[in-house]
Each structure stands twice: as structure tokens, then as C-alpha cells.
Amino acid sequence: MSRPTTAEGLLDEYGRTYAEEAGIRLRNTPSPLYRLLTLCVLLSVRIKAGIAVAAARELSAAGMRTPRAMAGASWQDRVDALGRAHYRRYDESTATALGDGAQFVIDRYRGDLRRLREEAAGDPERIRGLLREFPRIGPVGADIFSREAQGVWPELRPAFDRRARDAAAGLGLPETPEGLARLVEAEDLPRLAAALVRVGLAN
Template sequence: MTADTMTSRLLSGYGRTYARQAGITLRDEPSPLYRLLVLTVLCSIRIGADTAVAAARELSGAGFRTPRAMARSRRQDRVDALGRAHYVRYDESTATALGDGARLVLERWHGDLRRLRDEADGDPDALRGLLQEVPRIGPVGADIFCREVQAVWPWLRPYFDDRACRVARDLGLPHTPGGLGRHVPPEDHARLAAALVRVGLSRDAARELRAA
């Protein structure tokens, strides 16, 4: 199977970004960027991706779509929203992290993550470092945010982290960001990164892709 055929199958079968699954229409605007940050926080612990996505939807449905709304919300309301998504065990600590993170975004970047982007000044490593100042986000979370946000921050492309590249290698694909990026249009880089991660989380997906 050629690399182009494999990447086409990845995009068609698994190429939905996690932001889209969470109901976020990602744009280079404060609210959707903040909602992606919230999703990143939720995905940054050992919990299923579907549960994290459901929790992001619940928080958004509760009206916590901006750092100001999140910071002003009651901690118990955040805990309740997480509980409705069955985001249990970590619900109280995550509710605290979300409140603290919202206040940081307000104080440091005036509620607008485009200011964080500008502070990084075109340096992906600097961006990852800044993201890790947000409570609960570590190196893995920084990669999650960057994989997704490249859809609206073209200067990050192609962003394929070590996790995505390992799956690409196992599928017989180029396993460097540049090598992967050459096989799909730039606007599909985020979708391909998400597809590789999804396949890596599935026991059967890689086998099904090879057999298709």
C-alpha cells in the first residue's frame, strides 16, 4: 500500500479532530481557542479521550466558554458538569485546575490565547513551554493543543508529535513531521495527526487499515 493510499484511508476513517468531536468550531478567535485549551486540560490525565470530550461538551453547555466565565463560575458547578460526563475520580482536582487556569489566562494574556501565540513569536518550543504554565498541562498536553491548533495557526504546520510519528512508523509511513506533512494538504495536517493518535489508541484500527 502506498503512503498516499494509507494517509487517505487514515483521513477518511479516523480524521476527525478532537476539537470537532467536542463541538468546537475551531477559529483563530478567543472563545474557540480557550475551549480547545479546556479540552487539552481535560485530556491531560489518564482518562479516556471520549470521556474528556464529553466533559468539554458539558462545560461548554454550562456556559463556560471563555476564561472569564470559567473564572466566575462556582467550583461546584464545574464539578457537577464534569460529573455529568462521568469524568469522575479527577473531577474535583480538575475543577480547581480549570478555575486556576482561567485566572492565569485572564491575568497573563488578557483572556486571549492569541497573545500567548504572539509571545511564542513563531517558536513551537516556546509555545509548548508557555502552554505548560497552565495548571494540569504538561508536555503531553502541550502536544495535544499544538496538534489541534495547527488547523488555525498555519505557522505550526506540520505538527506531528512523537506519539503520532510512532504510529506512522508502525503503519509504514514516513515518521517525521516533514515526511508526513508532504502526503496531505497543509489544511489536513491536524486531521492526519488526530487520525494517527486515534489509530494508536485502538487495538484493531491498524490491522483494519492494513487489511482494507
């Protein structure tokens, strides 16, 4: 497989965010942000990214696009949606985590993750720390959220996690978030980060 060695080539060939692939039009509004959090939960276990993305689409198609809808769905409804995406082995524990996490968003942030952002007061590390309070979201999930959300939460920029930086090093590109950020316009940072991760996973 040929590997692009320029930022432009990466964006052309691999520059699709995981949120976009999951059908999420990411905006700084409650539902898209919550759907991104759901996607991060799904991506936080050892499972193929394509299956996690398909599971996010199934949950959305079943109406679980908000914390209240997710919490109001039955555990079996969540398991069934995951099963339709072949999200096996982790389906039961993930269904529980999604329900508990939805209730946490409701209880802690009144259903709106923008309140998490406000609580962090512009500190990206604080955002990651607050994200890790959710069930199943650890450092990897918090990094995924930051990578994808940096397009709508500018204080997260530049967000390139270890996977993205390792892939960049393998391609001869800058290895620091700041160096990578200089290669593209600010609005393309989520796409470049996703492209690097995709290249890394493909090799």
C-alpha cells in the first residue's frame, strides 16, 4: 500500500474523521457532542474501528442520539443495536457503560457536554480529565474525543495523540503537535489527525 508523505496527500487519501464516518456532523451543540462521546466509548476497547463506527451508526439509527434517549432506552435495546453492528464480546458491558455514562451526562452536566467545556475553563488537560470521569473513557478515549472535537473546541488544538504522532514519525513528518499543526489550516486539524491514525492502523 502506498503511503502519502505530505499533509496534502494524507488529507486527500485518508482525511475523513471518525465522527464523519459515523454520520456525525460535528457542531458545538449537545447532540453531536454526545454522539461523539458515544463513539469514543465504542472505540475505547480492543475492537476494529470500522465495527465501532458501525455501532455508533446503529445506536443513532435506533434514536439514541442524546443522553436522555440513551438512558431511556432499555439495556437490551442497546445490546441489540450493538449486535446489529457485530460489536461482539463487549456488547453487554458496553451497553451498561453507555447507559451509566448517559445518566452521568444528565446528572453532572444537565445533558449538555458544553458545560464540561465551561467547567474546564479553556484548559485542554482539564477537559481530558473530566472526560475520563465517564464510564469506559480512559486516556485513549479522551484523546480520541480531543482529536475529533478540536474542530469545534479550539482550545484543544493541536490535538495529535501518540498514535497520530507515531504515524507521522514513520512518514517523515513532524513528530510534535505544534509541528504537525503548521502543515494545515486550523479547520483541517481533525482530518489530519484522523488521517495519521488511519495510516498507522493500516500498517
